[in-house]
Amino acid sequence: xxxxxxxxxxxxxxxxxxxxxxxxxxxxxxxxxxxxxxxxxxxxxxxxxxxxxxxxxxxxxxxxxxxxxxxxxxxxxxxxxxxxxxxxxxxxxxxxxxxxxxxxxxxxxxxxxxxxxxxxxxxxxxxxxxxxxxxxxxxxxxxxxxxxxxxxxxxxxxxxxxxxxxxxxxxxxxxxxxxxxxxxxxxxxxxxxxxxxxxxxxxxxx
Amino acid sequence: xxxxxxxxxxxxxxxxxxxxxxxxxxxxxxxxxxxxxxxxxxxxxxxxxxxxxxxxxxxxxxxxxxxxxxxxxxxxxxxxxxxxxxxxxxxxxxxxxxxxxxxxxxxxxxxxxxxxxxxxxxxxxxxxxxxxxxxxxxxxxxxxxxxxxxxxxxxxxxxxxxxxxxxxxxxxxxxxxxxxxxxxxxxxxxxxxxxxxxxxxxxxxx
DNA sequence: TCCTTCCGAAAACCTCTCTTGTCAGATTGG
DNA sequence: CCAATCTGACAAGAGAGGTTTTCGGAAGGA
Numbered sequence: 001x002x003x004x005x006x007x008x009x010x011x012x013x014x015x016x017x018x019x020x021x022x023x024x025x026x027x028x029x030x031x032x033x034x035x036x037x038x039x040x041x042x043x044x045x046x047x048x049x050x051x052x053x054x055x056x057x058x059x060x061x062x063x064x065x066x067x068x069x070x071x072x073x074x075x076x077x078x079x080x081x082x083x084x085x086x087x088x089x090x091x092x093x094x095x096x097x098x099x100x101x102x103x104x105x106x107x108x109x110x111x112x113x114x115x116x117x118x119x120x121x122x123x124x125x126x127x128x129x130x131x132x133x134x135x136x137x138x139x140x141x142x143x144x145x146x147x148x149x150x151x152x153x154x155x156x157x158x159x160x161x162x163x164x165x166x167x168x169x170x171x172x173x174x175x176x177x178x179x180x181x182x183x184x185x186x187x188x189x190x191x192x193x194x195x196x197x198x199x200x201x202x203x204x205x206x
Numbered sequence: 207x208x209x210x211x212x213x214x215x216x217x218x219x220x221x222x223x224x225x226x227x228x229x230x231x232x233x234x235x236x237x238x239x240x241x242x243x244x245x246x247x248x249x250x251x252x253x254x255x256x257x258x259x260x261x262x263x264x265x266x267x268x269x270x271x272x273x274x275x276x277x278x279x280x281x282x283x284x285x286x287x288x289x290x291x292x293x294x295x296x297x298x299x300x301x302x303x304x305x306x307x308x309x310x311x312x313x314x315x316x317x318x319x320x321x322x323x324x325x326x327x328x329x330x331x332x333x334x335x336x337x338x339x340x341x342x343x344x345x346x347x348x349x350x351x352x353x354x355x356x357x358x359x360x361x362x363x364x365x366x367x368x369x370x371x372x373x374x375x376x377x378x379x380x381x382x383x384x385x386x387x388x389x390x391x392x393x394x395x396x397x398x399x400x401x402x403x404x405x406x407x408x409x410x411x412x
Numbered sequence: 413t414c415c416t417t418c419c420g421a422a423a424a425c426c427t428c429t430c431t432t433g434t435c436a437g438a439t440t441g442g
Numbered sequence: 443c444c445a446a447t448c449t450g451a452c453a454a455g456a457g458a459g460g461t462t463t464t465c466g467g468a469a470g471g472a
Contacts, residue, residue, distance in 0.1 A: 005447055012448090120336070124242055247461085418470090424463075434454090
Protein backbone atom coordinates (compact mmCIF):
# COMPACT_ATOMS: atom_id res chain seq x y z
CA UNK A 1 0.00 0.00 0.00
CA UNK A 2 2.74 2.50 -0.82
CA UNK A 3 1.58 5.84 -2.09
CA UNK A 4 3.45 5.41 -5.35
CA UNK A 5 6.14 7.46 -6.92
CA UNK A 6 5.67 10.84 -8.56
CA UNK A 7 6.04 10.99 -12.33
CA UNK A 8 5.94 13.95 -14.70
CA UNK A 9 5.23 16.05 -11.67
CA UNK A 10 2.06 14.09 -10.91
CA UNK A 11 1.21 11.66 -8.17
CA UNK A 12 -0.02 8.18 -8.99
CA UNK A 13 -3.59 9.23 -8.27
CA UNK A 14 -3.28 12.25 -10.52
CA UNK A 15 -1.85 10.19 -13.34
CA UNK A 16 -4.73 7.74 -12.99
CA UNK A 17 -7.19 10.61 -13.04
CA UNK A 18 -5.63 11.98 -16.20
CA UNK A 19 -5.75 8.64 -17.95
CA UNK A 20 -9.33 8.16 -16.90
CA UNK A 21 -10.17 11.58 -18.23
CA UNK A 22 -8.52 10.86 -21.56
CA UNK A 23 -10.17 7.47 -21.76
CA UNK A 24 -13.59 9.00 -21.16
CA UNK A 25 -13.01 11.50 -23.94
CA UNK A 26 -11.74 8.81 -26.28
CA UNK A 27 -14.55 6.42 -25.40
CA UNK A 28 -17.14 9.11 -25.98
CA UNK A 29 -15.82 9.71 -29.46
CA UNK A 30 -15.45 6.09 -30.49
CA UNK A 31 -18.67 4.82 -28.95
CA UNK A 32 -20.64 7.87 -30.01
CA UNK A 33 -19.52 7.61 -33.60
CA UNK A 34 -18.94 3.95 -34.32
CA UNK A 35 -21.39 2.53 -31.81
CA UNK A 36 -20.72 0.50 -28.70
CA UNK A 37 -21.07 -2.82 -30.50
CA UNK A 38 -18.33 -1.88 -32.95
CA UNK A 39 -16.10 -0.36 -30.30
CA UNK A 40 -13.01 -2.24 -29.21
CA UNK A 41 -10.83 -1.52 -26.22
CA UNK A 42 -7.94 -0.96 -28.55
CA UNK A 43 -9.78 1.75 -30.49
CA UNK A 44 -10.63 3.55 -27.28
CA UNK A 45 -7.05 3.35 -26.09
CA UNK A 46 -5.59 4.51 -29.37
CA UNK A 47 -7.92 7.49 -29.46
CA UNK A 48 -7.15 8.32 -25.85
CA UNK A 49 -3.40 7.82 -26.05
CA UNK A 50 -3.48 5.28 -23.24
CA UNK A 51 -2.12 1.76 -23.38
CA UNK A 52 -4.43 -1.21 -22.94
CA UNK A 53 -2.31 -2.12 -19.98
CA UNK A 54 -3.35 1.05 -18.20
CA UNK A 55 -6.91 0.67 -19.40
CA UNK A 56 -7.18 -2.57 -17.48
CA UNK A 57 -5.55 -1.03 -14.46
CA UNK A 58 -8.43 1.45 -14.36
CA UNK A 59 -11.34 -0.71 -15.50
CA UNK A 60 -11.95 -4.39 -14.98
CA UNK A 61 -13.83 -4.74 -18.27
CA UNK A 62 -14.74 -2.78 -21.34
CA UNK A 63 -18.30 -2.47 -20.09
CA UNK A 64 -17.11 -0.91 -16.85
CA UNK A 65 -15.57 1.92 -18.83
CA UNK A 66 -18.83 2.43 -20.67
CA UNK A 67 -20.73 2.50 -17.40
CA UNK A 68 -18.35 5.14 -16.10
CA UNK A 69 -18.89 7.22 -19.22
CA UNK A 70 -22.65 6.85 -19.13
CA UNK A 71 -22.81 7.86 -15.48
CA UNK A 72 -20.78 10.99 -16.23
CA UNK A 73 -23.14 11.96 -19.03
CA UNK A 74 -26.34 11.37 -17.14
CA UNK A 75 -25.07 12.89 -13.91
CA UNK A 76 -24.25 16.11 -15.70
CA UNK A 77 -27.69 16.34 -17.29
CA UNK A 78 -29.42 15.57 -14.04
CA UNK A 79 -27.38 18.14 -12.15
CA UNK A 80 -28.14 20.81 -14.72
CA UNK A 81 -31.85 20.16 -14.55
CA UNK A 82 -31.99 20.22 -10.78
CA UNK A 83 -29.83 23.29 -10.44
CA UNK A 84 -31.72 25.21 -13.08
CA UNK A 85 -35.05 24.35 -11.54
CA UNK A 86 -33.89 25.26 -8.06
CA UNK A 87 -32.38 28.53 -9.21
CA UNK A 88 -35.66 29.76 -10.70
CA UNK A 89 -37.82 29.25 -7.63
CA UNK A 90 -40.45 31.97 -7.50
CA UNK A 91 -40.74 32.38 -11.27
CA UNK A 92 -43.79 31.13 -13.17
CA UNK A 93 -43.93 27.34 -13.24
CA UNK A 94 -44.25 27.10 -17.01
CA UNK A 95 -41.06 29.07 -17.46
CA UNK A 96 -39.22 27.06 -14.82
CA UNK A 97 -40.17 23.72 -16.36
CA UNK A 98 -39.22 24.78 -19.86
CA UNK A 99 -35.86 26.10 -18.71
CA UNK A 100 -34.99 23.09 -16.60
CA UNK A 101 -35.98 20.72 -19.36
CA UNK A 102 -33.84 22.49 -21.93
CA UNK A 103 -30.96 22.63 -19.46
CA UNK A 104 -31.30 18.89 -18.97
CA UNK A 105 -30.99 18.29 -22.69
CA UNK A 106 -28.18 20.76 -23.23
CA UNK A 107 -25.25 18.29 -23.17
CA UNK A 108 -26.84 16.07 -25.80
CA UNK A 109 -27.94 19.07 -27.74
CA UNK A 110 -24.44 20.36 -28.29
CA UNK A 111 -22.54 17.10 -28.67
CA UNK A 112 -23.64 14.46 -31.12
CA UNK A 113 -21.66 11.62 -29.55
CA UNK A 114 -23.32 12.40 -26.24
CA UNK A 115 -26.76 12.19 -27.82
CA UNK A 116 -25.86 9.01 -29.63
CA UNK A 117 -24.68 7.42 -26.41
CA UNK A 118 -27.44 8.61 -24.11
CA UNK A 119 -30.28 7.86 -26.51
CA UNK A 120 -29.10 4.93 -28.60
CA UNK A 121 -25.91 3.17 -27.62
CA UNK A 122 -26.82 2.65 -23.99
CA UNK A 123 -29.72 0.46 -25.02
CA UNK A 124 -29.45 -3.23 -25.66
CA UNK A 125 -25.93 -3.61 -24.29
CA UNK A 126 -26.54 -5.86 -21.31
CA UNK A 127 -28.91 -6.48 -18.44
CA UNK A 128 -26.65 -4.55 -16.14
CA UNK A 129 -26.51 -1.44 -18.28
CA UNK A 130 -30.24 -1.57 -18.82
CA UNK A 131 -30.72 -1.57 -15.07
CA UNK A 132 -28.45 1.42 -14.73
CA UNK A 133 -30.31 3.26 -17.46
CA UNK A 134 -33.70 2.52 -15.93
CA UNK A 135 -32.63 3.37 -12.41
CA UNK A 136 -31.24 6.68 -13.58
CA UNK A 137 -34.48 7.39 -15.40
CA UNK A 138 -36.39 6.44 -12.29
CA UNK A 139 -34.62 9.01 -10.19
CA UNK A 140 -35.48 11.60 -12.81
CA UNK A 141 -39.10 10.53 -12.75
CA UNK A 142 -39.18 10.71 -8.97
CA UNK A 143 -37.86 14.24 -9.09
CA UNK A 144 -40.54 15.25 -11.58
CA UNK A 145 -43.26 13.51 -9.60
CA UNK A 146 -42.25 15.20 -6.37
CA UNK A 147 -41.94 18.67 -7.86
CA UNK A 148 -45.06 18.16 -9.92
CA UNK A 149 -47.21 17.17 -6.98
CA UNK A 150 -45.80 20.01 -4.92
CA UNK A 151 -46.67 22.43 -7.71
CA UNK A 152 -50.20 21.11 -7.87
CA UNK A 153 -50.52 21.58 -4.11
CA UNK A 154 -49.44 25.18 -4.55
CA UNK A 155 -51.92 25.66 -7.38
CA UNK A 156 -49.16 26.21 -9.92
CA UNK A 157 -49.94 23.20 -12.09
CA UNK A 158 -52.99 21.09 -12.85
CA UNK A 159 -53.16 17.60 -11.39
CA UNK A 160 -52.23 14.58 -13.48
CA UNK A 161 -50.37 11.28 -13.42
CA UNK A 162 -46.87 12.70 -13.28
CA UNK A 163 -45.19 9.35 -13.75
CA UNK A 164 -47.00 8.90 -17.04
CA UNK A 165 -46.25 12.47 -18.06
CA UNK A 166 -42.60 12.20 -17.13
CA UNK A 167 -42.14 9.01 -19.11
CA UNK A 168 -43.84 10.57 -22.09
CA UNK A 169 -41.65 13.64 -21.89
CA UNK A 170 -38.42 11.69 -21.51
CA UNK A 171 -39.30 9.39 -24.38
CA UNK A 172 -40.32 12.29 -26.58
CA UNK A 173 -37.12 14.15 -25.77
CA UNK A 174 -35.03 11.13 -26.71
CA UNK A 175 -36.60 10.87 -30.12
CA UNK A 176 -36.68 14.61 -30.78
CA UNK A 177 -33.18 15.52 -29.73
CA UNK A 178 -31.62 12.51 -31.37
CA UNK A 179 -33.46 13.26 -34.57
CA UNK A 180 -32.43 16.89 -34.38
CA UNK A 181 -28.80 15.97 -33.90
CA UNK A 182 -28.62 13.60 -36.86
CA UNK A 183 -30.84 15.63 -39.19
CA UNK A 184 -29.13 16.98 -42.28
CA UNK A 185 -31.15 20.23 -42.25
CA UNK A 186 -32.56 20.70 -38.79
CA UNK A 187 -34.55 23.69 -37.55
CA UNK A 188 -32.52 26.34 -35.79
CA UNK A 189 -31.14 25.89 -32.34
CA UNK A 190 -33.46 28.51 -30.91
CA UNK A 191 -36.60 27.15 -32.53
CA UNK A 192 -35.79 23.68 -31.30
CA UNK A 193 -35.33 24.84 -27.73
CA UNK A 194 -38.61 26.73 -27.85
CA UNK A 195 -40.50 23.76 -29.20
CA UNK A 196 -39.01 21.49 -26.56
CA UNK A 197 -39.87 23.95 -23.82
CA UNK A 198 -43.46 24.16 -25.02
CA UNK A 199 -43.67 20.38 -25.10
CA UNK A 200 -42.53 20.16 -21.50
CA UNK A 201 -45.13 22.72 -20.47
CA UNK A 202 -47.86 20.87 -22.34
CA UNK A 203 -47.03 17.58 -20.71
CA UNK A 204 -46.15 18.71 -17.18
CA UNK A 205 -47.91 21.99 -16.44
CA UNK A 206 -50.72 23.14 -18.72
CA UNK B 207 -32.12 -24.75 -60.99
CA UNK B 208 -34.24 -27.85 -60.26
CA UNK B 209 -37.46 -27.26 -58.36
CA UNK B 210 -36.43 -29.58 -55.57
CA UNK B 211 -37.98 -32.70 -54.22
CA UNK B 212 -41.10 -32.92 -52.05
CA UNK B 213 -40.63 -33.95 -48.43
CA UNK B 214 -43.17 -34.61 -45.70
CA UNK B 215 -45.82 -33.60 -48.23
CA UNK B 216 -44.25 -30.19 -48.60
CA UNK B 217 -42.37 -28.60 -51.47
CA UNK B 218 -38.94 -27.15 -50.95
CA UNK B 219 -40.39 -23.65 -50.81
CA UNK B 220 -42.98 -24.69 -48.24
CA UNK B 221 -40.34 -26.33 -46.07
CA UNK B 222 -38.26 -23.20 -46.21
CA UNK B 223 -41.28 -21.12 -45.26
CA UNK B 224 -41.96 -23.36 -42.28
CA UNK B 225 -38.38 -23.15 -41.06
CA UNK B 226 -38.39 -19.41 -41.47
CA UNK B 227 -41.60 -19.21 -39.49
CA UNK B 228 -40.18 -21.31 -36.67
CA UNK B 229 -36.94 -19.34 -36.70
CA UNK B 230 -38.85 -16.06 -36.41
CA UNK B 231 -40.79 -17.38 -33.43
CA UNK B 232 -37.64 -18.71 -31.81
CA UNK B 233 -35.68 -15.56 -32.51
CA UNK B 234 -38.42 -13.40 -31.07
CA UNK B 235 -38.30 -15.35 -27.82
CA UNK B 236 -34.56 -15.48 -27.45
CA UNK B 237 -33.83 -11.93 -28.55
CA UNK B 238 -36.81 -10.51 -26.69
CA UNK B 239 -35.84 -12.17 -23.44
CA UNK B 240 -32.06 -12.45 -23.43
CA UNK B 241 -31.31 -9.48 -25.65
CA UNK B 242 -29.78 -9.40 -29.11
CA UNK B 243 -26.23 -9.01 -27.83
CA UNK B 244 -26.52 -12.19 -25.77
CA UNK B 245 -28.30 -14.12 -28.50
CA UNK B 246 -26.39 -16.76 -30.40
CA UNK B 247 -27.42 -18.44 -33.61
CA UNK B 248 -27.34 -21.74 -31.80
CA UNK B 249 -29.84 -20.56 -29.18
CA UNK B 250 -32.22 -19.39 -31.87
CA UNK B 251 -31.92 -22.67 -33.72
CA UNK B 252 -32.37 -24.81 -30.63
CA UNK B 253 -35.48 -22.87 -29.66
CA UNK B 254 -36.85 -23.11 -33.17
CA UNK B 255 -35.99 -26.77 -33.78
CA UNK B 256 -33.99 -25.89 -36.87
CA UNK B 257 -30.39 -26.86 -37.56
CA UNK B 258 -27.76 -24.16 -37.97
CA UNK B 259 -27.18 -25.60 -41.39
CA UNK B 260 -30.70 -24.66 -42.44
CA UNK B 261 -30.40 -21.35 -40.65
CA UNK B 262 -27.57 -20.40 -42.97
CA UNK B 263 -29.48 -21.66 -45.97
CA UNK B 264 -32.18 -19.10 -45.13
CA UNK B 265 -30.09 -16.21 -43.82
CA UNK B 266 -26.61 -15.11 -44.78
CA UNK B 267 -25.86 -13.79 -41.28
CA UNK B 268 -27.36 -13.63 -37.82
CA UNK B 269 -28.17 -9.99 -38.35
CA UNK B 270 -30.16 -10.80 -41.47
CA UNK B 271 -32.46 -12.95 -39.39
CA UNK B 272 -32.93 -10.12 -36.94
CA UNK B 273 -33.72 -7.73 -39.77
CA UNK B 274 -36.34 -10.14 -41.04
CA UNK B 275 -37.89 -10.37 -37.58
CA UNK B 276 -37.86 -6.62 -37.05
CA UNK B 277 -39.49 -5.99 -40.41
CA UNK B 278 -42.25 -8.42 -39.56
CA UNK B 279 -42.94 -6.70 -36.26
CA UNK B 280 -42.96 -3.17 -37.61
CA UNK B 281 -44.90 -4.06 -40.72
CA UNK B 282 -47.68 -5.51 -38.63
CA UNK B 283 -47.91 -2.42 -36.44
CA UNK B 284 -47.86 -0.12 -39.40
CA UNK B 285 -50.57 -2.08 -41.19
CA UNK B 286 -52.78 -2.05 -38.12
CA UNK B 287 -52.47 1.69 -37.71
CA UNK B 288 -53.22 2.45 -41.35
CA UNK B 289 -56.11 0.03 -41.57
CA UNK B 290 -57.69 1.25 -38.36
CA UNK B 291 -57.38 4.85 -39.40
CA UNK B 292 -58.79 4.19 -42.85
CA UNK B 293 -61.69 2.17 -41.48
CA UNK B 294 -62.90 5.00 -39.23
CA UNK B 295 -63.10 7.69 -41.91
CA UNK B 296 -65.98 10.01 -41.14
CA UNK B 297 -65.75 9.60 -37.36
CA UNK B 298 -64.43 12.45 -35.16
CA UNK B 299 -60.72 12.98 -35.68
CA UNK B 300 -59.83 12.68 -31.98
CA UNK B 301 -61.44 9.28 -31.82
CA UNK B 302 -59.79 8.13 -35.05
CA UNK B 303 -56.33 9.17 -33.91
CA UNK B 304 -56.66 7.55 -30.50
CA UNK B 305 -57.88 4.30 -32.01
CA UNK B 306 -55.24 4.12 -34.70
CA UNK B 307 -52.50 4.87 -32.22
CA UNK B 308 -53.60 2.17 -29.82
CA UNK B 309 -53.96 -0.25 -32.72
CA UNK B 310 -50.41 0.56 -33.72
CA UNK B 311 -49.13 -0.29 -30.27
CA UNK B 312 -51.24 -3.41 -29.85
CA UNK B 313 -48.58 -5.98 -30.84
CA UNK B 314 -46.07 -4.60 -28.35
CA UNK B 315 -48.77 -4.19 -25.79
CA UNK B 316 -49.65 -7.85 -25.67
CA UNK B 317 -46.25 -9.43 -26.17
CA UNK B 318 -43.31 -8.46 -24.03
CA UNK B 319 -40.64 -9.84 -26.35
CA UNK B 320 -42.11 -7.76 -29.16
CA UNK B 321 -41.91 -4.61 -27.03
CA UNK B 322 -38.39 -5.43 -25.94
CA UNK B 323 -37.30 -5.89 -29.54
CA UNK B 324 -39.10 -2.94 -31.08
CA UNK B 325 -38.18 -0.47 -28.33
CA UNK B 326 -34.83 -1.64 -27.00
CA UNK B 327 -33.02 -4.42 -28.82
CA UNK B 328 -33.23 -2.87 -32.25
CA UNK B 329 -31.14 0.03 -31.07
CA UNK B 330 -27.37 0.08 -31.07
CA UNK B 331 -26.95 -3.09 -33.10
CA UNK B 332 -25.33 -1.75 -36.24
CA UNK B 333 -25.43 1.10 -38.72
CA UNK B 334 -27.53 -0.95 -41.04
CA UNK B 335 -30.20 -1.79 -38.50
CA UNK B 336 -30.26 1.79 -37.33
CA UNK B 337 -30.96 2.88 -40.89
CA UNK B 338 -33.77 0.37 -41.14
CA UNK B 339 -35.27 1.56 -37.87
CA UNK B 340 -35.08 5.20 -38.87
CA UNK B 341 -36.44 4.64 -42.34
CA UNK B 342 -39.38 2.72 -40.93
CA UNK B 343 -40.01 5.51 -38.48
CA UNK B 344 -39.77 8.00 -41.31
CA UNK B 345 -42.54 6.32 -43.24
CA UNK B 346 -44.69 6.46 -40.14
CA UNK B 347 -43.94 10.14 -39.73
CA UNK B 348 -44.79 10.81 -43.33
CA UNK B 349 -48.12 9.13 -42.91
CA UNK B 350 -48.90 11.23 -39.84
CA UNK B 351 -47.76 14.41 -41.55
CA UNK B 352 -49.88 13.75 -44.61
CA UNK B 353 -53.01 12.85 -42.66
CA UNK B 354 -52.40 15.63 -40.18
CA UNK B 355 -52.11 18.31 -42.80
CA UNK B 356 -55.15 16.96 -44.60
CA UNK B 357 -57.11 17.11 -41.34
CA UNK B 358 -56.06 20.68 -40.78
CA UNK B 359 -57.19 21.54 -44.29
CA UNK B 360 -60.59 20.02 -43.48
CA UNK B 361 -60.74 21.93 -40.22
CA UNK B 362 -60.63 18.75 -38.15
CA UNK B 363 -57.36 19.51 -36.37
CA UNK B 364 -55.38 22.58 -35.44
CA UNK B 365 -52.23 23.38 -37.38
CA UNK B 366 -48.81 22.46 -35.99
CA UNK B 367 -45.45 20.99 -36.91
CA UNK B 368 -46.58 17.45 -37.46
CA UNK B 369 -43.09 16.08 -37.85
CA UNK B 370 -42.20 17.36 -34.41
CA UNK B 371 -45.45 16.07 -32.96
CA UNK B 372 -45.08 12.67 -34.58
CA UNK B 373 -41.55 12.25 -33.25
CA UNK B 374 -42.68 13.25 -29.79
CA UNK B 375 -45.56 10.81 -29.90
CA UNK B 376 -43.46 7.93 -31.15
CA UNK B 377 -40.76 8.55 -28.58
CA UNK B 378 -43.28 8.88 -25.79
CA UNK B 379 -45.00 5.68 -26.85
CA UNK B 380 -41.71 3.79 -26.80
CA UNK B 381 -40.96 4.82 -23.25
CA UNK B 382 -44.51 4.38 -21.99
CA UNK B 383 -45.33 1.02 -23.49
CA UNK B 384 -41.95 -0.46 -22.66
CA UNK B 385 -42.26 0.75 -19.11
CA UNK B 386 -45.78 -0.62 -18.89
CA UNK B 387 -44.67 -4.02 -20.15
CA UNK B 388 -41.82 -4.40 -17.70
CA UNK B 389 -43.56 -2.82 -14.70
CA UNK B 390 -44.20 -5.16 -11.80
CA UNK B 391 -47.55 -3.51 -10.92
CA UNK B 392 -48.74 -1.63 -13.98
CA UNK B 393 -52.02 0.21 -14.36
CA UNK B 394 -54.79 -1.78 -15.98
CA UNK B 395 -54.85 -2.53 -19.65
CA UNK B 396 -57.87 -0.31 -20.21
CA UNK B 397 -56.53 2.65 -18.30
CA UNK B 398 -53.26 2.45 -20.18
CA UNK B 399 -55.00 2.45 -23.55
CA UNK B 400 -57.08 5.43 -22.55
CA UNK B 401 -54.08 7.39 -21.37
CA UNK B 402 -52.21 6.62 -24.56
CA UNK B 403 -55.18 7.62 -26.66
CA UNK B 404 -55.45 10.94 -24.84
CA UNK B 405 -51.76 11.55 -25.33
CA UNK B 406 -52.09 11.02 -29.07
CA UNK B 407 -54.99 13.47 -29.19
CA UNK B 408 -53.06 16.04 -27.18
CA UNK B 409 -50.05 15.85 -29.45
CA UNK B 410 -51.74 15.45 -32.84
CA UNK B 411 -55.22 16.93 -32.72
CA UNK B 412 -56.16 19.18 -29.80
C1' DT C 413 -35.26 -51.82 -55.45
C1' DC C 414 -31.75 -48.26 -56.16
C1' DC C 415 -30.23 -43.84 -56.68
C1' DT C 416 -30.67 -39.19 -55.59
C1' DT C 417 -31.96 -35.58 -52.56
C1' DC C 418 -32.69 -33.90 -48.17
C1' DC C 419 -32.39 -34.18 -43.30
C1' DG C 420 -30.56 -33.01 -38.37
C1' DA C 421 -26.56 -33.39 -35.51
C1' DA C 422 -22.21 -32.29 -34.65
C1' DA C 423 -17.49 -31.32 -35.57
C1' DA C 424 -14.33 -28.18 -37.45
C1' DC C 425 -12.77 -23.85 -38.90
C1' DC C 426 -11.74 -19.31 -38.24
C1' DT C 427 -11.75 -14.79 -36.87
C1' DC C 428 -12.05 -11.49 -33.48
C1' DT C 429 -11.09 -9.15 -29.38
C1' DC C 430 -11.03 -9.20 -24.59
C1' DT C 431 -7.58 -9.70 -21.34
C1' DT C 432 -3.01 -10.72 -19.44
C1' DG C 433 1.92 -10.79 -19.55
C1' DT C 434 6.52 -9.37 -21.13
C1' DC C 435 10.05 -6.09 -21.96
C1' DA C 436 13.27 -2.40 -22.93
C1' DG C 437 13.61 2.14 -21.95
C1' DA C 438 12.51 6.40 -19.24
C1' DT C 439 12.03 8.70 -14.77
C1' DT C 440 12.49 9.29 -10.03
C1' DG C 441 14.39 9.50 -5.34
C1' DG C 442 18.33 8.80 -2.70
C1' DC D 443 25.15 7.04 -10.17
C1' DC D 444 22.04 3.25 -8.82
C1' DA D 445 18.17 0.72 -7.74
C1' DA D 446 13.36 0.80 -7.82
C1' DT D 447 9.32 2.14 -10.13
C1' DC D 448 6.72 3.40 -13.90
C1' DT D 449 5.98 3.86 -18.73
C1' DG D 450 4.00 2.67 -23.56
C1' DA D 451 4.41 -0.80 -27.08
C1' DC D 452 3.57 -5.12 -28.20
C1' DA D 453 3.12 -10.22 -28.08
C1' DA D 454 0.50 -13.94 -26.63
C1' DG D 455 -3.24 -16.49 -24.12
C1' DA D 456 -7.86 -17.76 -24.10
C1' DG D 457 -12.57 -18.22 -25.16
C1' DA D 458 -16.58 -17.37 -27.63
C1' DG D 459 -19.41 -17.68 -31.24
C1' DG D 460 -20.35 -16.96 -36.20
C1' DT D 461 -20.04 -19.71 -40.29
C1' DT D 462 -18.92 -23.77 -43.02
C1' DT D 463 -18.44 -28.55 -43.73
C1' DT D 464 -18.91 -33.34 -42.90
C1' DC D 465 -21.59 -37.42 -42.15
C1' DG D 466 -24.73 -41.29 -41.57
C1' DG D 467 -29.27 -42.05 -42.23
C1' DA D 468 -34.19 -41.12 -43.77
C1' DA D 469 -37.40 -40.11 -47.44
C1' DG D 470 -38.83 -39.43 -52.22
C1' DG D 471 -39.11 -41.04 -56.90
C1' DA D 472 -38.44 -44.04 -61.05
